[in-house]
Each structure stands twice: as structure tokens, then as C-alpha cells.
Amino acid sequence: MVRRYLRLLGIQLKASGLLALQYRADFFTEGVTSFFWTFTALAPLFVVYGERPVVEGWGFGEALLVVGWFTLLQGILEGAINPSLTGVVEHIRKGTLDFVLLKPADAQFLVSTQRFLPWRAFNVLTGLGLFVYAFVQLGRAPSLTGVLASVLLLGTSTLLLYSLWILTVSAAFFVVRVDNLTYLFTSIFDFARWPSSMFQGVAKGALTLVFTYVIPLALMTTFPAEAMLGRLPARSLVGAVVGSVAFAWVARRVWLRSIGHYTSASS
Amino acid sequence: MSLHTTLRAMPTLLRVGFAEAVAYRAEMFIWVLSTTLPLVNMVLWMAVARTAPVGRFGQADFVGYFLATFVVRQLTSVWVAWVINWEVRQGTLAMRLLRPISPLWAYAAENVAGFPMRLLVAVPVMVLSVVLVGSKAVPQHAWQWGFFVLAVLGGWAITLLVNIAIGALSFFLGSSLKVMEVWLVLFFVCSGYMYPVELLPAGLRTLINWLPFRYQIGLPVELMTGAHDWREALVLLGAQWTWVALLGVLTVVLWKQGVKRFAAFGG
Numbered sequence: 001m002v003r004r005y006l007r008l009l010g011i012q013l014k015a016s017g018l019l020a021l022q023y024r025a026d027f028f029t030e031g032v033t034s035f036f037w038t039f040t041a042l043a044p045l046f047v048v049y050g051e052r053p054v055v056e057g058w059g060f061g062e063a064l065l066v067v068g069w070f071t072l073l074q075g076i077l078e079g080a081i082n083p084s085l086t087g088v089v090e091h092i093r094k095g096t097l098d099f100v101l102l103k104p105a106d107a108q109f110l111v112s113t114q115r116f117l118p119w120r121a122f123n124v125l126t127g128l129g130l131f132v133y134a135f136v137q138l139g140r141a142p143s144l145t146g147v148l149a150s151v152l153l154l155g156t157s158t159l160l161l162y163s164l165w166i167l168t169v170s171a172a173f174f175v176v177r178v179d180n181l182t183y184l185f186t187s188i189f190d191f192a193r194w195p196s197s198m199f200q201g202v203a204k205g206a207l208t209l210v211f212t213y214v215i216p217l218a219l220m221t222t223f224p225a226e227a228m229l230g231r232l233p234a235r236s237l238v239g240a241v242v243g244s245v246a247f248a249w250v251a252r253r254v255w256l257r258s259i260g261h262y263t264s265a266s267s
Numbered sequence: 268m269s270l271h272t273t274l275r276a277m278p279t280l281l282r283v284g285f286a287e288a289v290a291y292r293a294e295m296f297i298w299v300l301s302t303t304l305p306l307v308n309m310v311l312w313m314a315v316a317r318t319a320p321v322g323r324f325g326q327a328d329f330v331g332y333f334l335a336t337f338v339v340r341q342l343t344s345v346w347v348a349w350v351i352n353w354e355v356r357q358g359t360l361a362m363r364l365l366r367p368i369s370p371l372w373a374y375a376a377e378n379v380a381g382f383p384m385r386l387l388v389a390v391p392v393m394v395l396s397v398v399l400v401g402s403k404a405v406p407q408h409a410w411q412w413g414f415f416v417l418a419v420l421g422g423w424a425i426t427l428l429v430n431i432a433i434g435a436l437s438f439f440l441g442s443s444l445k446v447m448e449v450w451l452v453l454f455f456v457c458s459g460y461m462y463p464v465e466l467l468p469a470g471l472r473t474l475i476n477w478l479p480f481r482y483q484i485g486l487p488v489e490l491m492t493g494a495h496d497w498r499e500a501l502v503l504l505g506a507q508w509t510w511v512a513l514l515g516v517l518t519v520v521l522w523k524q525g526v527k528r529f530a531a532f533g534g
Binding site: 036037040048183187188194207 | 297298300301302303304307308310311312314315317321445448449452455456461462466467468
């Protein structure tokens with residue numbers, strides 16, 4: 001069973017890879033645009049830290065780590081999650097989702113692996129570059145346990161991001177025109193650029209609670225950055241793992257419900 | 268394509284555009300929700316200003332500034348560049364070219380027609396701003412209101428003209444969406460959208476005064492929050508409208524040259 005799905009994944013990856021090799025010029029344009037977007041993420045950081053050395057307990061180098069995680073996750077989102085799930089929306093609109101549902105494999109697996117944009121991985125590289133720069137700024141190296149914890153959190157962050165997306169796409173079964181929802185999603189994701197404690201001063205910390213428990217943005221960027229700095233409590237680490245698995249489970253339930261709700265366009 | 272036909276067609280174009288804006292109001296609503304970046308920045312700068320004001324900005328001033336940014340963005344947003352790219356690629360631009368009125372007027376009219384809907388969003392936010400910050404969140408005197416309206420018009424004109432110019436580049440490049448992305452990045456960094464431009468170092472500020480970006484968002488926002496006396500405001504408005512004129516000429520030239528290269532497929 002697992003073997004069969006791994007092989008399927010391999011085939012899908014290969015197809016996307018071949019497609020990417022056809023458009024080699026994208027390699028450069030993606031690189032340049034990724035560089036530019038990183039610049040927008042950094043510009044306010046420079047302006048803010050030009051005014052204050054420390055904001056809400058975060059120094060420049062430390063906040064830089066959060067931006068690094070943001071950039072890295074953006075790469076995963078745009079390269080691996082976005083393309084295939086935008087495909088689902090197309091399927092729903094044209095009524096071709098039937099063909100996917102008829103195939104003898106799990107529909108969620110099929111739609112989530114149908115398309116990858118490997119060149120978008122440039123963001124991942126930019127993110128890694130930011131980590132190096134941040135630690136040079138901090139003047140120290142991350143601890144081994146910190147790095148291991150952050151790798152674990154990379155897994156949970158990706159899972160969370162993916163689950164959030166599945167929830168968004170499930171909405172497409174009900175509202176159909178969802179390409180706008182993708183903008184909405186990315187703009188909410190914008191909050192993840194900054195350490196979650198930055199939002200503590202607003203509405204008596206309600207915003208921080210929302211971004212930890214309702215839309216778990218804090219878990220995606222702030223937690224891994226704290227883990228790298230070696231100051232994430234073990235309790236939060238466990239919480240992140242359990243929380244993201246629970247979140248993924250809920251997303252899966254919602255997806256199955258929406259699929260049940262689906263009536264194809266042709267029938 | 269005389270001035271007379273254009274003027275005669277205007278009311279109809281506006282009526283059709285307005286009907287479209289009403290028909291797609293859900294999309295409009297999602298678009299509004301997805302321009303939350305000013306709110307992210309508002310919260311962030313409130314955190315920075317919690318202990319002491321930044322420049323002349325206290326916490327309340329930042330609330331006023333970023334709510335104004337939100338309002339101005341709603342009033343001046345244009346997405347014609349994407350529309351033109353789409354129509355050039357699909358060949359449907361041919362339909363527009365067949366009509367006895369320049370597509371440039373049609374694009375402008377479609378955008379203007381959405382204005383009542385935008386006001387529906389902008390006015391409540393303005394009211395909210397007055398509630399939160401007090402009367403200094405909006406212009407105090409009649410002449411300031413006049414200047415503010417002029418600045419919003421100028422900002423809108425610059426955004427529209429740049430959109431059409433970059434859209435017209437797709438005649439030469441096949442697709443100019445990447446160029447638009449680069450423009451957007453510069454816009455975010457230089458326009459005062461993410462932070463008041465006056466917080467930047469002096470050298471950078473002079474450069475930004477020469478570029479068009481600040482006149483898209485920054486100037487209307489500054490005039491709404493009463494940052495300048497009338498002499499300064501007049502100089503800046505002069506610079507803004509000089510940009511409108513320059514871009515107007517550039518856009519028309521680019522469009523005329525581009526259309527000559529247009530060979531419709533399908534359509």
C-alpha cells in the first residue's frame with residue numbers, strides 16, 4: 001500500500017520535473033523574483049530595527065530567523081502546495097474532478113501531488129541563506145538539539161500549511177470561485193513574517209492567541225525560529241507536533257465531507 | 268475614434284462597469300479582505316511605538332496612518348495589467364480593438380465604475396479611524412480636503428497608467444506579469460505602504476521623492492493625516508501631477524507601438 005503510493009508520488013514528481021526542464025528560463029526569473037520578494041520582507045525589518053534595537057524581546061538577528069522561516073515556507077507553499085491545489089479548483093469548475101475521483105487511489109493524495117513547480121524552490125535556498133546571515137549577525141552557531149528540533153518543526157509547519165490549504169480548497173466545493181481565496185490565504189500568511197509576540201500589545205494579546213490556536217501561524221515560523229535559538233520549551237515542541245497532527249486530521253475530515261458533498265458538473 | 272464618440276460612449280461604459288462591479292461583489296469583498304497588509308504593519312508599528320514614539324509617530328498616529336493607507340489603497344487600486352496580459356494572450360483584445368473607442372478609455376471607465384463600491388469600503392474605515400484616533404485622522408480644513416481628493420486622483424491616475432503601460436509591454440514580451448511583480452515590489456518598499464517614508468534615512472528619502480511610487484499611496488495618506496502645510500503639499504502635488512503627465516505620454520506611445528505588433532489568435 002505505502003509502496004504503491006510512493007511509486008505514484010515518484011511518477012508525479014517525475015512528470016513535474018520534466019515539465020520544469022522544458023521551461024529552463026523560469027529558473028532565472030524565479031531566482032530574481034524570489035530575491036526581490038525577500039527584499040520586501042526585509043525592508044520593513046531594516047526600518048523597524050533602525051529605530052529600536054529590540055522589539056518585544058526580539059533583536060534584529062532573531063527576527064531575521066523568523067523572516068527566513070517565512071521565506072522557506074513560502075517556497076514550499078508556492079512550489080509544492082499551491083500549484084496542485086489550484087488545479088483542484090480548475091477541476092471543480094470544469095467538472096473534471098470526476099476523472100480524479102474515479103481513479104483507484106486516494107483522491108486527496110492524487111490532487112495534492114498532481115503538479116510541482118521545482119524552480120520555486122529558490123525561496124527555500126533564500127531562506128537558508130537568511131538563516132546563515134542571521135547567525136552571523138547573532139555571532140554564534142545554533143545548537144545541535146536546536147537544529148534537530150527545528151527540522152522536526154519544519155515537518156509540522158509544512159503539515160499545518162498543507163492542512164490549511166486543504167481547508168481552503170474544501171471551501172471551493174461550496175463557493176467555486178476560489179482563486180480569490182488564494183490571495184486571502186497568502187495575505188493572512190503575511191502575519192507570519194513577524195514573531196508572534198509582536199502582536200501581544202494589541203487587543204490584550206487576543207491576536208497572539210488567534211495566531212497560535214485558531215490559525216496556527218505562530219507554530220509555523222515563530223516556533224522553529226525559537227527552536228533554532230534554543231529557547232523553545234519542550235512543552236511547546238510537543239504541543240506543536242500534537243497540534244499539527246490534530247489539525248491535519250480535522251482537515252482530512254472536512255475534505256472527506258466536501259467530497260461527499262460534491263456533485264459533478266456533468267451529471 | 269473621435270473625442271465626441273468617446274464622450275458619448277462614456278455613460279454606457281460606466282453603467283456596464285458599475286453593473287459588473289455589483290455582480291461580482293463577493294469577489295470585491297474578498298479582494299478587500301486580502302489587502303490586510305496595512306493592518307499587519309499597523310500592529311507591528313504599534314509594538315515598536317509602545318515604549319516611546321518613533322519620530323513624530325505615537326501609537327495612535329500609526330493607527331491613523333495605516334488605516335489611511337488601507338483607505339487610499341482601496342480607492343486607487345487597479346489591476347488592468349493582469350487583464351491586458353490575459354486579453355493579449357487569449358486574443359480577446361481583438362474584440363476591444365474592433366469597437367469605435369480606444370481600449371484605454373474602456374479600461375479607465377471600467378475602473379472608475381467600481382468607485383461607488385470602493386467608497387462603500389473606504390468610508391466606514393475612515394469613520395473607524397476618526398473614532399479611534401480622533402478628528403486629526405482626516406483633513407481639518409476645506410482646502411486640505413481638496414488637496415486630498417486631488418492627491419487620490421493623482422495616485423489613481425499613476426497606478427492606472429503604469430498598469431496599462433506594463434500591460435502593453437506584453438505585446439513585446441509575450442507576458443509582462445514578471446515586470447509587474449518587480450514594479451509591485453518597488454511599490455511596496457518605496458510607496459509608504461509598509462512604513463511612513465519619513466522614517467527612512469535622508470538620502471533614500473530624496474531618491475523616493477523623485478520616483479513615482481510615493482505619489483501612489485504615500486502622498487494621499489500624508490495629506491489625509493495632515494502631515495504637510497499647504498506650501499509643501501502644493502510642491503508635492505506638483506511633482507505627482509508631473510508624473511501623471513509623463514506616464515500619460517509614455518503609456519499612449521507604448522500602447523500604440525504595441526498594438527501594431529498584435530496579431531490576434533482565436534478570439
